[in-house]
Amino acid sequence: MFRTFATASAAVCVAALLAGASTAPLTAAPEPLKLAAILSTSGPSAPLGVPEMNAVKLAEREINAHGGIDGRQIHFDIVDDGAKADIAAQLATQMIASGHVAIFCGTRTDTSVAVARVTGAANVLQVYTTPTESVWHTQRGVVKNVFQVNPRDQLEAIALLSFAKSRLKVKTIGILHDENLYGSGGAKIAAAEARALGMQVVGDESYPGTATDFTPQIVKLRDAKPDAIVLWGATTTPGLAIRSARTLGVKLPILGSSGILSPAILNVAGGAAAGEVYSASPLAGSPSAEQRAFADLYDKEYHLPVVSFAANGWDAAQLIAAALRDAHGKTDGTSLANALEAGRSIPLADGTFKFSPTDHNGLVPGDVRIAMARNGSWGSP
């Protein structure tokens, strides 16, 4: 009896001490909260990683200027993984060991996956920016500590295919995609969503990231006679695929994933000669209040237009800050994840995030809008 009482009171004392310890630094030591951003700012994904880095720096400044997290400043240590998954994982281990309480990683699906293993084992919040859902939504279920900014592939696919069905009267599609995690994964989702909308998939072709000739794939798709081509890819290679299709006389509408939504790709595709091309992005159409505010800040600081990667970087940093605020001083992965899963609406550049225990993307198809290429630049259809 006495022993039980003694154990219980000891436990209460320890709990009290721990509780005291966890709130003490907030009042006593105003040291900044350490956060990490592991991004691909060099190597093949640098065109994505650099705007993300710019946006994180801007977000850090803005968050601190507005009082930080309950009065406490934050600091992002931004490191470069060079687009290599093993290096990203190594950096994540170092960052966690040196007391960083949340990680933004990363720019690519493979680096994000590699880091998710580290953050999962250490129970640290991770936010990533690629449209691939499978980093948090695995076959074994939802990964508690990993959250995704940027509308997931499925939302893009639904937005694009609904548009094709209602506005372009498309009944059959042919799919063309990058041969990698992003392209193949997206193509599979697009095929499933097309069938769900009652469309027929009459062809599915892929090409490697290093492809310079697309004739076999385009000829096969042309012979399958679809009403439209769905193109799932990123970097400049899809631009070359579009040019190849137009050169071979294929005039079908091309519906591309957000990976093709850049002026550079239209330039590669031949500018006005790119023909009827659509893409999907939260940044398409008239900007929301949040998007306009971010674009103004970004332009003032860097004199650059906002690209989707910058918006993603901004949102990732803001979501980490939101989690820290809502967790009221707790910084472990579970507490931060619970704070986000509580489902408060968080309006940011990519849309209004509303997470739940089963949805770590938190966006809806309505957050994705359709963009149309006209004379070498992107606008509204």
Place this chain on the structure above:
Amino acid sequence: MLQLLIAGLTVGSEFALIALGIHIILRATRVVNFAQGEFSIVGGLIALTCAEVLHANAWFALAGATLAGFVLGLVFEIVVLRPAGRTGGEAGVTIATIGAVFVLLYGHALVPGWGSDSHPLPGFGGPANIVILSLSKDGGAVVQVQSLWVFALLIAALAALYVFFERTYYGKAIRAAAENPLGARLVGIDVNSARAISVALGIALAAYGGTIIGPITLVGGAAGFALTIKGFVAAIVGGLESPVGCVAGGFVVGVLQVFLQSRMSYDVADPLVYSVLLLMLLVRPQGLFGRRDVVRD
């Protein structure tokens, strides 16, 4: 069918130019230059700078890139390959070329205006997208004007190399220096500079190739090493010892690749193309155009 053939020949030209460069450098140094494709990428980027920054027309960009490739080749031989050969022999030189792949791949991305992305390059003879239709039985095919330029410029390069190596005193001296360095030295040929000129020619050819194919395939990016390997397969198929074989090998590999891709998915077709390399090495190691009696050393 005709359409696929045209695509295959265009892709094949790219491989042929790489194979030719590998051939020239192999003949001079007895080493396969694994950075050949990477130099081709850099050459295309130099042409891009000529066109965009200096506002040169396509022909001046081609001349500028080729000349820059030649100078780059001289530097490459004198600063990298020669010291590597002195300490490490042929294995050392081979590893130095592999090292050059990474230096060029990551190095070119740091150059302002180049970056790690691919860029379109203006074509010869007007807009890059002008196409002509040639009718045949199965409905006709589209040919990019630039493809025709690529074929013509490939043949021109081959002819120029033939004249240089077979008809000029200097070209013959270079061949002699490569085939019998000791004998060449005895008759007063500077073997070191002959070797440097050969490597420079090989790299100039890479830059030339990267520039003429650039309007079709874009310039820059990370595809250089894949290009080297395809060029190497082409050289093996055609015959490493024969310039004509290298060009023919390029066409064979290009057409084969395109036809296989039109029958099956790319991830099945690509390994099949590489297995041609193994098959050739087993069945006809001297290549389609090589002679069996050619023996080195």
